[in-house]
Amino acid sequence: MRHPAPALADLQHGRLCYSRERMCAHPRQCPIYHDGEGEIAVIHHHAPCSYRAPSDIGHGQTGYKGRAKILLQRSFDNGATWPVDEEVVIWDDSLPLEEKRTLLSQADQSDVSRERIDLSSPDSMVYFARPATGPEDDEGNPAVECFAFRSGDRGATWETVPTRVSPPSGMSYIHIDGAPLAKFPDGSQLAIATCGPSPATSTLRIYGTDDHGLSWSHIAEVHRDPTAQGRSTYGALLLLPGGRLQCYMLNLGGQRDAIQMNHSDDGGYSWTTPKPIVAWGQSPWRSLSLEHAWSGARRGPRYRSPWPLRLKDGRILVIFGRRRPPFGIGVIVSEDDGETWSAEAVLRADASDWDLGYPVAVELKDGRVFTTYYYMEEDGNSFGGTRHIASTIFRLA
Numbered sequence: 001m002r003h004p005a006p007a008l009a010d011l012q013h014g015r016l017c018y019s020r021e022r023m024c025a026h027p028r029q030c031p032i033y034h035d036g037e038g039e040i041a042v043i044h045h046h047a048p049c050s051y052r053a054p055s056d057i058g059h060g061q062t063g064y065k066g067r068a069k070i071l072l073q074r075s076f077d078n079g080a081t082w083p084v085d086e087e088v089v090i091w092d093d094s095l096p097l098e099e100k101r102t103l104l105s106q107a108d109q110s111d112v113s114r115e116r117i118d119l120s121s122p123d124s125m126v127y128f129a130r131p132a133t134g135p136e137d138d139e140g141n142p143a144v145e146c147f148a149f150r151s152g153d154r155g156a157t158w159e160t161v162p163t164r165v166s167p168p169s170g171m172s173y174i175h176i177d178g179a180p181l182a183k184f185p186d187g188s189q190l191a192i193a194t195c196g197p198s199p200a201t202s203t204l205r206i207y208g209t210d211d212h213g214l215s216w217s218h219i220a221e222v223h224r225d226p227t228a229q230g231r232s233t234y235g236a237l238l239l240l241p242g243g244r245l246q247c248y249m250l251n252l253g254g255q256r257d258a259i260q261m262n263h264s265d266d267g268g269y270s271w272t273t274p275k276p277i278v279a280w281g282q283s284p285w286r287s288l289s290l291e292h293a294w295s296g297a298r299r300g301p302r303y304r305s306p307w308p309l310r311l312k313d314g315r316i317l318v319i320f321g322r323r324r325p326p327f328g329i330g331v332i333v334s335e336d337d338g339e340t341w342s343a344e345a346v347l348r349a350d351a352s353d354w355d356l357g358y359p360v361a362v363e364l365k366d367g368r369v370f371t372t373y374y375y376m377e378e379d380g381n382s383f384g385g386t387r388h389i390a391s392t393i394f395r396l397a
Contacts (some may be wrong), residue, residue, distance in 0.1 A: 002279055005345040006333045007397035013348060016042060016073055016082055016372055018388035023049035023057060023064045025374040025387050028234075028305050028358035030070065031125045031178040032372075033154055037365055038078045041155045042372050043090065043127065043178070044389050046071040051381040057355065061132040061142050067094050070127065072155050079370045079391055090149060090158050091129050100131055104147055107164040115159050117152040119212040120187045125151045126213055127158070128165065128176035128191075146174045146193075150213050167195050168205060168218045175199075176207065178360065179236035179307070182245055182268075189213070190268050192222065192235035192247060204235045204249055206268040220269050222247050223262060230254010232274070238308045238316070240337055248308045248318060249274065250301075257301040259320060261338055277318065278303065278332060282343035288326040300324070304357035307371075311363050315396065319347070319371050321357020326350075329359060329373060333396065347392055352377050353384035368395045 017024045023045075030043035047068035049056050055063055070093075074086035093100075106112050117124060127149045134143025147162040167174035174195045182190040188210040195218075196202035204222040209215060223232045234250040245264045251257065251274070262274040304321035311317060316334040328349035333342045353376055361371035375390040 002282060003333075003335070003340060003342040005282070005284055005343040006331065008331070008345055008347065009395045009397045010368065010393070011347070012393045014079070014391045014393075016079075016389040016391055017044065017046065017071070018386065020379065020381055020386050021048060021050075023047050023387045024389045025059075025064070026358045027360050027372055027374065027389060028179070028307060029130075029177050030127055030360075031180070032360040032362060033125055034362035034364075034370075035122070035154070039074065039076050039154070040079055040362060040370060041072055041074045041125075042360065042389070043070060043072045043155070044374070045069075047094075049387075051383055051386070054383070057383055057387065061093070061144060062136075065093060066132060066142075069094065070129070074155070078364050079372075079393060088155060088158075090127055090155075091131065093131050097132065097135070101133055103160070104131065104133060104145075104162060104164075106161040107147060112161050114161055114214055115150070115152070117150045117159070117212055119150070119181070119189055119209070120183060121152065123152060123154050125155050126181065126191075127151075127178070129162070130175050144173075146176060148176075148213060148216060163213060163215060165193075165207065165216045171195050171197055173198055173202065177234070177236070182237040182239040184239070184267070186210075187212075190219070190237060190245070191216070192237050194233050194235065196231075200231065202231050202233055204232050204247065208268070220271070222271050223249065223274055225251060225254040227254035232260075234305045236306065236308055238310060240310070244337075246308070246338055247271065247274075248277075248306045250303055250306060252301055257303070259303050259306045259318065259332075263338070277334075277338070277341045278344065279341075284344055284346050285322065285326055285330075285349065288346065288349050300354070305359065307359045307361055309361045309363060309369070311369075311396070312367065317361070317369065317396065319359045319361050319373075321359065321373065322349075323354040323357065327352070327354055327356060329357070329371070329375075329392065347371075347394065350377065351375055355384065355387060364393070368393055
């Protein structure tokens, strides 16, 4: 059953971080903090960019990420302003390779003391870094590993000794995005990871910690696309009040191209078969596509990087990037804990091209939703315009 699209009210678009000499992107690969009042902390990749060559805007370590700092910004007024003196650099991927390896090698030293950080505290945060740690291979790709950095004070300071997070046995690739950890009553935490022999052959896996992030262990597989060319990625966990654990994900290139969801009733050990939560037939984007002569790419998946958020009134909101024209940010809503879903609603559809998305979101005290993502608009820079961190505040009517 597909319900009508939700009505969106009081939309306010803004910018958190914009400079024509910078590429600012991928906030979903980092955590977000909200204190339940007016304080919000948003983290993104922040890199110098000349917008002259395709490699300037490439997403990997040989592109902009190899030049990027991981920058935290903080607002005390529900996202209206972001004081520069509150900014914190968590990690710097532009450091020389040997300097990075020296810093990260502390994760493997058993005699290094670790800070006491309570991950069950609402003031805690974990950033899972994916720095380049080795020389490039024959195809020009550097070795990339996963390390977890913790903060116990809302991201004001971060531990300098990280935790290494290793892929499952027989695999060499792992990354963990910034989706919220599933926090259980006993204090244990679960995260969703993308693992595989390579990014192109990845599966979604559950990782857990019961020692406040001093170690992370592989628990179980969440989903593996049954076709050789398909993969599931961009996972995000949502723990319901009754104990059911949901995983929202994007399926690409194989069984289907869709946002989908499955669930576990045993703490993440076993999972149901995923079902799509988007559908054809009620698209609000179709009429918008007639309003512009879109010049951007028309191939590839429509969806990107779903972010689920359970609101105080019990509704589940999923925010995602749309990467086919008209390009923008969309939402769907469930009023019955994911049993049925609405048609898509358009949060905005004014992007200049497809390179966008990766939203994160929190519910503000007054019931409005704050979401931030990376976006692009024509502003004179090449390749469709400056990539920047934008935001939208809105209310579900």
